[in-house]
Amino acid sequence: MLEHVSLPEAVGRALRHRILNNELPAETRLVEANLAAEFGVSRGTIRDAMRSLQAEGLIAIVPRRYSVVTRMSQEDAEDVCFARCALEDASVEGGFGPHRKELAKALRLALDHMSIAARTDDLDALVASDTQFHELIIEVSGRRRLKDLWSMLNSQMGALMRSEIERQGIGLDDAVERHRGILDAVANGDLPRLRKELRDHYLTGFGDA
Amino acid sequence: MLEHVSLPEAVGRALRHRILNNELPAETRLVEANLAAEFGVSRGTIRDAMRSLQAEGLIAIVPRRYSVVTRMSQEDAEDVCFARCALEDASVEGGFGPHRKELAKALRLALDHMSIAARTDDLDALVASDTQFHELIIEVSGRRRLKDLWSMLNSQMGALMRSEIERQGIGLDDAVERHRGILDAVANGDLPRLRKELRDHYLTGFGDA
DNA sequence: TCATCGTTGATTGTCGACAATGGGACGACG
DNA sequence: CGTCGTCCCATTGTCGACAATCAACGATGA
Numbered sequence: 357m358l359e360h361v362s363l364p365e366a367v368g369r370a371l372r373h374r375i376l377n378n379e380l381p382a383e384t385r386l387v388e389a390n391l392a393a394e395f396g397v398s399r400g401t402i403r404d405a406m407r408s409l410q411a412e413g414l415i416a417i418v419p420r421r422y423s424v425v426t427r428m429s430q431e432d433a434e435d436v437c438f439a440r441c442a443l444e445d446a447s448v449e450g451g452f453g454p455h456r457k458e459l460a461k462a463l464r465l466a467l468d469h470m471s472i473a474a475r476t477d478d479l480d481a482l483v484a485s486d487t488q489f490h491e492l493i494i495e496v497s498g499r500r501r502l503k504d505l506w507s508m509l510n511s512q513m514g515a516l517m518r519s520e521i522e523r524q525g526i527g528l529d530d531a532v533e534r535h536r537g538i539l540d541a542v543a544n545g546d547l548p549r550l551r552k553e554l555r556d557h558y559l560t561g562f563g564d565a
Numbered sequence: 566m567l568e569h570v571s572l573p574e575a576v577g578r579a580l581r582h583r584i585l586n587n588e589l590p591a592e593t594r595l596v597e598a599n600l601a602a603e604f605g606v607s608r609g610t611i612r613d614a615m616r617s618l619q620a621e622g623l624i625a626i627v628p629r630r631y632s633v634v635t636r637m638s639q640e641d642a643e644d645v646c647f648a649r650c651a652l653e654d655a656s657v658e659g660g661f662g663p664h665r666k667e668l669a670k671a672l673r674l675a676l677d678h679m680s681i682a683a684r685t686d687d688l689d690a691l692v693a694s695d696t697q698f699h700e701l702i703i704e705v706s707g708r709r710r711l712k713d714l715w716s717m718l719n720s721q722m723g724a725l726m727r728s729e730i731e732r733q734g735i736g737l738d739d740a741v742e743r744h745r746g747i748l749d750a751v752a753n754g755d756l757p758r759l760r761k762e763l764r765d766h767y768l769t770g771f772g773d774a
Numbered sequence: 775t776c777a778t779c780g781t782t783g784a785t786t787g788t789c790g791a792c793a794a795t796g797g798g799a800c801g802a803c804g
Numbered sequence: 805c806g807t808c809g810t811c812c813c814a815t816t817g818t819c820g821a822c823a824a825t826c827a828a829c830g831a832t833g834a
Contacts, residue, residue, distance in 0.1 A: 362628060363788075388816070398789045399816085400609060407616060413710075419571060420795055420816055432710075439710045442655030446647070501622075501641075501648045505714045572818075597786070607819045608786085629786060629825055 364404035367395055371405060375414050375425055376515050382427035386415060412511040428515065434559075436512050441558035443506045444490060445551055447497040452542060452550075460543040462492050467535055474528035479521065482528060483514045489535055493554075573613035576604055580614060584623050584634055585724050591636035595624060621720040637724065643768075645721050650767035652715045653699060654760055656706040661751060661759075669752040671701050676744055683737035688730065691737060692723045698744055702763075 361369075371391075374380045386406065392399045406423055409415045417423045428436075452459060466489040473481035487510060494506045520526060534557055541550035570578075580600075583589045595615065601608045615632055618624045626632045637645075661668060675698040682690035696719060703715045729735060743766055750759035 360628070387814085389814090400788065400790095403816090404616075407613075411620060419569070421797090422815075435708050435710045438655070438706075438708055439652075439714060442651060442711070443648075443714075445655075446651030497647075499644050499647055501644045501718070502651070505648060505652075505717065508714065508717075509710070596784090598784090609818065609820095612786090630827090631785075 363397055363401050364408070367391075367397060367401060368405035368408045370395070371409060372412070372414060372511060375409070376511070376518060378518075380425050382425050384425040386423040386425065388423075409511075412508060414511050414515070428512065428519070432512075433516050433520075436509055436516060437558040440490070440506065440509055440513060441554055443502055444493045444558075445554055447494045447499070447502055448547070448550055448554070450497060451547065452545065453496045453498065456542065456545055459492060459496065460539065463489060463535075463539045463542055466492065467532065467539055470532045470535065474532045477528065479518060479528075482521075482531065483517055486517065486531070486535075487514070489538075493538070572606055572610045573617070576600075576606060576610060577614035577617045579604070580618060581621070581623060581720060584618070585720070585727060587727075589634050591634050593634040595632040595634070597632075618720075621717060623720050623724070637721065637728070641721075642725050642729075645718055645725060646767040649699070649715065649718050649722060650763055652711055653702045653767075654763055656703045656708070656711055657756070657759055657763070659706060660756060661754065662705045662707065665751065665754055668701060668705065669748065672698060672744075672748045672751055675701065676741065676748055679741045679744065683741045686737065688727060688737075691730075691740065692726055695726065695740070695744075696723070698747075702747070 371380070371386075380386075388399045388402045388406075391402045395402070406415060406417060410417050410423075414426055415423050416426050466485050469485035470482055470489065473479075473485055490506075491503075494503050517531070521528065521531065537553040538550065538557060541547075541553050580589070580595075589595075597608045597611045597615075600611045604611070615624060615626060619626050619632075623635055624632050625635050675694050678694035679691055679698065682688075682694055699715075700712075703712050726740070730737065730740065746762040747759065747766060750756075750762050
């Protein structure tokens, strides 16, 4: 084992995966004892994992009562997109950073990955490469806290993408194409356009992808 | 007791207070067993509280090793300010919300509180009213996630203010005056100016207040 | 002398058990 | 028939004990 994954982290991942794949739909109650038994760990471990999921906005914990998988309203979705957009916009407002060419190259690579994922109908891979794409943007500023805040929205963003796509709101290819403008703006070194593209990407129609 | 404060929450508050008041200076190691004994609670409770502090950025937890009070570098300070500025700017970019007059009034009230706190050398009250002031700004958009993210930076912002002021970097009155421009912009309904004032407030000289 | 390796002590990670809470079922009372 | 109070149960909150981990130290052998 190269990387130590603590027990709570492993449980967190498993639960996160289930929620994102709708194996645990919204409003599902999460009972510590049940999960503990299922995973073969103690309730404390489950509690720990649930805290993380709460921080990510995937579940809501009502003290002394219960925990429940969060339901995302339309407003929530816009909310998440708006916040992500604000963070990414702030990240680039000072320019492209010292390596614009490399950034463009990395973005293009991520976009290629997305494209492949779209053609193979691999939703997991699509979400992953989308995250990677935007991660490059949020890292432009080099500011740690900007990325920390951004990361907190990752899970919800992923959930949002999946539900949008599965509802056939948008096709996989369409999802990929919506990133093209961002890449172009970076490739051309056109900062105002980049910021406009980001806004379009996050705030129009609705939903990321 | 009107409001239920769970044990971990109470412990968290106590520790937060100590850290912000430098009773637990940066680099201090936090040993679960010691704190558990001191507070008369179990280690699990302490662990829980420490998770919160970690999320707020006040302590760092190195798995399987130790927990330590975070030291904020100059870069960290700028980082926090930058992120807060980005969030508050995003909050107002769509306008003042439906009740600009009331907002201005509330801001003025908060500013008065700050002023009083400054005159009575009440650092706690100053930080509290500063938080309140900016909270009004971040609530303009009515977007929950924007405020959630903003809130995560609250503790660090408080720590930052205190250390800046105690180092005599700026006087208490000066700290109050730096908010005037923001209030004026709101009072005059001058959105571009408001956004400029926010940037000045957070990004010039350095440090909030 | 120096590198290696087991030992040791301090600390965190995990667990199972018990206590406390709050909702809902059920029955008494008006 | 509706309301209130009591009891019970499911579930979370808290605890103390044991296991695992890791750095520091010292012993061992070349």
